[in-house]
Amino acid sequence: MKTRSCFILMGRAVLALALSFCPLITVQAVAAETASASALENSVVKVFSTLRGPDPYKPWSKAGPQEVTGSGVVIDGHRILTNAHVVGYASQVQIQANGAGDKIPATVLAISRGMDLALLKIDDDSFFDSHKPVPRANVLPDVRDAVLAYGYPTGGTSLSITKGIVSRIEFVRYNYPVSGLRIQIDAAINPGNSGGPVIAGDKMIGLAFAGALNMQNIGYIIPNEEIDLFLRDEASGTPHGKPAMFDTIQTLENPALRTFLKLGKNVEGAVVLAPFSKEADYPLKELDVITHIGDFPIDNQGMVKLNANSRVRFQYRVQQLAKNGLLPLTVVRNGASMKVSLPVSSSHPMLIPSLAGNYPSYFIFGPMVFSRATSEFMNVPNGNPQILYGMAFAGNPLMTRRGDKPDAQREELVVIASPFFPHKLMNGYSTRFFSVLYSVNGVPVRSLAHLVTLLRDQTDDLLTFRFEQRDAEAIVVPRKEMLAATESILTDNGIRSEASPDMLKIWNEKTPAGK
Structure with missing residues (x-):
């Protein structure tokens, strides 16, 4: 009994000793957690930007200043990470730390509008002594985290x-x-x-x-995986963007489609509806069935496993598996399985591209303003169903060729970017705002640069402009009077230059006859 009592007493003493340390352990844990939370909050900044975006309908000027705010976070390398849309087209950027009264000037170091990511830097590196980078997880979170x-x-x-x-x-x-x-x-x-x-x-x-x-x-x-791709691409010194597939793909779920393709029950994958290129040496052909991307099997919905609980479109694996511009695929063609190497890139030329952070090129000729069709130029029609309906009914290429790629005959679409400036030379003509130029004196126009060259080298007394839609009237104007009117129109409207720098260079390469 004495021995047992002794052990009981010793056990109680150990328990009491342990319990006596519990409050101390709890306080230390809370203090550490509080310090960690405080450090994190100190690394999140407010971003102030003054944006001067393009004005597609007055391409000689910028849009009015727009004040926006966003957020940012300190990362390694004395940099601040934020979204591209917070600082894109910014004429001024400032950041402000949590609880601070001063705003610090910042500069955009790198930007990816496609991924909506941007890096900022500030001149005062001492800022980062008290604002540490936030650690980033190297794995994706799980659903319900x-x-x-x-x-x-x-x-x-x-x-x-x-x-x-x-x-x-x-x-x-x-x-x-x-x-x-x-x-x-x-x-x-x-x-x-x-x-x-x-x-x-x-x-x-x-x-x-x-x-x-x-x-x-x-x-x-x-997610961090996308952020890390952006950071590595920028660190390379020659950013290329993310490689991607641009082939048109459809699922393989329908039983009749499987019968039509003569596929066995064990074949799963995604069907190539339209290859990106029709060149003979292009690795993918119409109605190929892509069964694997690398070693990852593709299911009949065109998905691959992301983890135990998630699937995503198989194109996700392109950014992981593409090497030197080539992507390994396994396809079934005419019943036979084969491996192919598909060329991939970040570039996808479009007949109506985005400005991609640039300002629009333009050329003013008399009362007419010419520019390139861009996705930004389509902002007004996109928001007005009546304009869209009218353009579609007339067969305007801005509607009928939205998804086309450029070619040798049509490198881009040249548009009338603004209503005609008031001038007697346009008497009797309706404005051709949003119309696509087809030809000048019978010569089809390939691009804005080609148009400037045609007008520069033209010697005919009269110029005939034809537009590519069913209801578009022809516009015939005297060439010399158009040249003479340009300067007064610029002066009356406070426009500094008749053309953007790239077009002005072409215009001045040779003095136009009779100018």
Whole structure:
């Protein structure tokens, strides 16, 4: 009994000793967690930008200044990561730390509009002594993982933190033609949150970049995998963007389609509906069935496994598997399986491209303003169903050729970018605003540069402009009077130059006859 009592007493003493340390351990853990949270909050900044974007309908000038705010986060290398749409076309950028009263000037170091990512730098490196980089997770989160979204949504000046979970992971289009992984969360993401970090545990899993319009509790983040691709591409010194496939693909779910293709039950994959190129040496052919990308099997919905709980479109694996511009695929063609190497790149030439961060080229000739058709130029028609209907009814190429690639006959579409300036030379003609120029004196126009060359070298007294749509009248004007009118029109409208620098260079290469 004495021995047993002794052991009981000793056990109680050890327990009491352990319990006596529990409050101390708890306080230390709370203190460490508080310090970590404070350091994280100190690394999230508010971004202030003054944007001067392009004005596609007055291409000789910029749009009026627009003040926007967003969020950013300190990362390694004394850099701040944010979204491209927060600082794109910025004439001024400033950042402000949490709880600080001063704004610090910043410069855009790198930008990817396709991936909606940008890097900022500031001149004062001492800022980073007290604002440390946020550690980034190197694996994707799981669905249902808890997350915290940090940022500066509009409506307040202090740091906001919202809580939620990971809802799903997808591979979707960001800004055409770039696609990437996207994580959906149910933590609130509002205007101003863009560029702020989203945290799981004690590490950043991605960058907030969008909320779903007219929906509640749906926000989207760019995961670290995409961010790391962007950082590596920029670090290379010659950024190339993300490689991608541009072939048209359809699923293999329908039984009749499988019968038509004479496929065995064991064949799964995605069908090539239209190869990106019709050249004889292009590796993919119409109605090929892509069964594997690298070693990853593709199911009949065109999906591959991302992890145990998620599938994404198989094109996601392109950015992981492409080497030196070639992508390994396995296809079934006419019943036989074969391996092919598909050329891939980040470039996808379009007849109606994006400005990609540039300002539009233009050429003013008398009362007429010519420019290139771009996706930005289509902003007004896209928002007006009546204009779209009228353009479609007339067969305007801005509608009928939206998805076409350029070729030797048509490198780009030349448009009338603005209503005609008031002038007697245009008496009796309706404005051709949004019309696509087809020819000058019977010569088809390939590009804006080609148009400037044609007008520069023209010697005929009269110029006939024809437009590519059913209801477009021809415009005939005296050449010398158009040249003479240009200068007065520029002066009357406060326009500094008759052309953008690239077009002015072409115009001045040779003095036009009779000018």
